[in-house]
Amino acid sequence: MNTVFSTFPRTEAPPSFVSDVYNAFHAHDGHIATENLDKGLTSDQVLEIVRPDLVSLGFLVESGKTRPQKLQRPVFFGENAVPSLQYEVDAWHPQWRVGLEVEAGRAKMGNAIYRDLIQALVMVELEYLFLAVPLAYKYKSGGKTVRSKDYEHTVSVAEALYGHSRIVMPFSLCVIGY
Secondary structure, three states: OOEEEEEEOOOOOOOHHHHHHHHHHHHEEEEOOOOOOOOOOHHHHHHHHHHHHHHHHEEEOOOOOOOOOOOOOOEOHHHHOHHHHHHHHOOOEEEOOEEEOOOOOOOOOOHHHHHHHHHHHHOOOEEEEEEOOOOOOOEEEOOEEEOOOOOOOOHHHHHHHHHHHOOOOOOEEEEEOO
């Protein structure tokens, strides 16, 4: 299986830019597809591979791990409209108001998808979130190769959030499985 995606809420057609972002990942299946690799890449490695495609779409993309290379999105504004709380995002498209997070091994086991969803809830101006997660995260446990189905898990969480009557999510979501 190659790159796939699911959008939420399920009752709305996705905006046209979803296929553009999906194609940025799908174009690199040979290098990032976790189903085909013995050992998956890190999230930074995946982001580096898809970076040129995202930039060509108009995304600002983090360029490293130091503070000036990170992308910050405001949550609260303090005095003189200076952000007093900000969260990091891997990529941001200012015109589309879209955030993008790429996860690897921590997507399910490290609960990164939950952190990404909660932080997106409070980011100012975020109207659409992309979560790119492995279709299969492979790791060794007790000498055996174990396969974690991170994409399926993330879609299941999204279905619960977007399908439940107790919650109204303030942004739309696309889960990309690579």
